[in-house]
Amino acid sequence: MAQRQTSRGRAQDRAHVAGGQDHEVKYEAKKEGVSKDVVEKAVKSAGNSRRKVEAEVGRH
Known part of the structure; x- marks a missing residue:
């Protein structure tokens, strides 16, 4: 997936x-x-x- 450049020239990964x-x-x-708690738990269990x-x- 292609990364986009921010206004500061840094790579930004929206994936x-x-x-x-x-x-x-x-x-x-x-x-x-x-x-927010549901999202935080999802990141911990499924990765980023x-x-x-x-x-x-979607499972919750």
Whole structure:
């Protein structure tokens, strides 16, 4: 998957959820219609792949 450059020239990978980044967890929780806790647990059990996290969240 291609990475996009940020305005600061850094690579940004949208295929992963950074579980330690509060804003990413909030975004994913809002997008999926679940709580932050559910997303954090999904990241811990499924890893940080966005596709796997979304599948794990869909099971709850």
